Amino acid sequence: xxxxxxxxxxxxxxxxxxxxxxxxxxxxxxxxxxxxxxxxxxxxxxxxxxxxxxxxxxxxxxxxxxxxxxxxxxxxxxxxxxxxxxxxxxxxxxxxxxxxxxxxxxxxxxxxxxxxxxxxxxxxxxxxxxxxxxxxxxxxxxxxxxxxxxxxxxxxxxxxxxxxxxxxxxxxxxxxxxxxxxxxxxxxxxxxxxxxxxxxxxxxxxxxxxxxxxxxxxxxxxxxxxxxxxxxxxxxxxxxxxxxxxxxxxxxxxxxxxxxxxxxxxxxxxxxxxxxxxxxxxxxxxxxxxxxxxxxxxxxxxxxx
Numbered sequence: 001x002x003x004x005x006x007x008x009x010x011x012x013x014x015x016x017x018x019x020x021x022x023x024x025x026x027x028x029x030x031x032x033x034x035x036x037x038x039x040x041x042x043x044x045x046x047x048x049x050x051x052x053x054x055x056x057x058x059x060x061x062x063x064x065x066x067x068x069x070x071x072x073x074x075x076x077x078x079x080x081x082x083x084x085x086x087x088x089x090x091x092x093x094x095x096x097x098x099x100x101x102x103x104x105x106x107x108x109x110x111x112x113x114x115x116x117x118x119x120x121x122x123x124x125x126x127x128x129x130x131x132x133x134x135x136x137x138x139x140x141x142x143x144x145x146x147x148x149x150x151x152x153x154x155x156x157x158x159x160x161x162x163x164x165x166x167x168x169x170x171x172x173x174x175x176x177x178x179x180x181x182x183x184x185x186x187x188x189x190x191x192x193x194x195x196x197x198x199x200x201x202x203x204x205x206x207x208x209x210x211x212x213x214x215x216x217x218x219x220x221x222x223x224x225x226x227x228x229x230x231x232x233x234x235x236x237x238x239x240x241x242x243x244x245x246x247x248x249x250x251x252x253x254x255x256x257x258x259x260x261x262x263x264x265x266x267x268x269x270x271x272x273x274x275x276x277x278x279x280x281x282x283x284x285x286x287x288x289x290x291x292x293x294x295x296x297x298x299x300x301x302x303x304x305x
Contacts, residue, residue, distance in 0.1 A: 002057045013058060021050045121157035123223040124191035125150045131193075149191060177211040178202060181218065185236070188222050194232050196222070201239040210295050213271045214238065214247055220264040221249040221291045229253025229289050240297055247293035255283045 004016040028042045128150035135143035178200070185196045206214070218236065225231035231253035238247050259281050261269070272279045272293060282290040 002053060007061075013061070017050060021047065024050070121153050121160060123227055124187060125153045125157070127192045127226060128153065153191060177206065177215065180215055181238075184215070184218055184222070188226075192226050194222075194226060194234060196234045196236060198236045199239065200236075204238065204240050204245060204297075206245065206295075207275075209271070209275050210245065210277075213268065213275065213277070213295075214293070216264075216271075217247060217268055217291060217293055218249060220268060221251070221289075224262075224264070225249075225251040225253050225289060229255065231288070243297045245295040245297050247295075248290065250290040251288045253288050255285050255287045255289055257283075257285045259283050 004013055008016075025043045032042065128146045132143045132146035132150065135146065181198075181200060185198055188194060189196055222234065225234060229251055231251035233252045235250045236248070238245070240246070265281070269279050272295075275295060277293060277295040280292040282292065
């Protein structure tokens with residue numbers, strides 16, 4: 001029985017258990033000349049032995065199979081790792097032969113434009129859908145309203161993508177500065193139910209590069225604050241002081257002692273450095289998140305280009 005249980009599957013082991021226990025019982029009855037009392041006692045005493053043997057070797061069988069599974073998985077992982085390493089080396093060599101710096105910069109620019117114009121819209125859609133899911137059993141009418149808002153935002157996002165593609169083809173800029181600042185704030189408050197207090201100096205004259213960075217920083221900060229920081233309130237400031245343009249966005253989210261730079265923050269930092277600006281991030285667990293940007297101030301006469 002031990003041999004069958006160890007080397008066969010579950011069902012042959014069970015069948016072997018009952019057949020061999022039956023044979024053992026018949027053997028006991030034969031040896032005891034069918035004396036009922038002694039025979040029954042012997043048979044019942046024999047049962048725990050069979051059960052213990054079966055359990056022990058069933059567990060051994062299980063462990064052996066698990067070992068085989070682990071060995072197969074390790075082998076598969078090793079093979080895949082070797083394949084990936086080989087593929088990576090091949091791709092790296094090919095990339096180094098054909099890399100075109102100009103094309104790479106253009107690709108990154110387009111990715112940033114799409115990220116800035118669409119990423120914020122998709123964040124608000126996600127917020128609306130989550131709100132609708134929570135409300136669907138409590139307030140069906142309000143949940144339906146949230147779904148309608150999300151649907152409208154999806155349409156807006158699709159239109160933004162089409163507009164971005166058309167404008168990029170023509171080499172034009174996508175965003176109109178001050179009106180878009182107000183639109184971003186209004187749309188975020190409408191769809192996320194967050195409170196955004198804004199202090200904006202409308203007399204500041206910025207060049208196009210600075211305008212785009214400030215708009216994308218506002219979008220990125222609001223989206224990350226709502227999505228990751230679970231923020232419900234923001235304070236946004238844009239003002240001029242001592243020949244510098246100062247941007248700040250602070251929230252009341254959960255914050256973090258360790259700040260991880262994702263695609264949005266990395267792209268933001270690169271563009272700010274290209275414009276001779278500086279970026280500071282401040283965050284602490286339980287004390288929210290802050291984005292601070294400083295640019296040289298350009299007077300209108302310096303900004304015509």
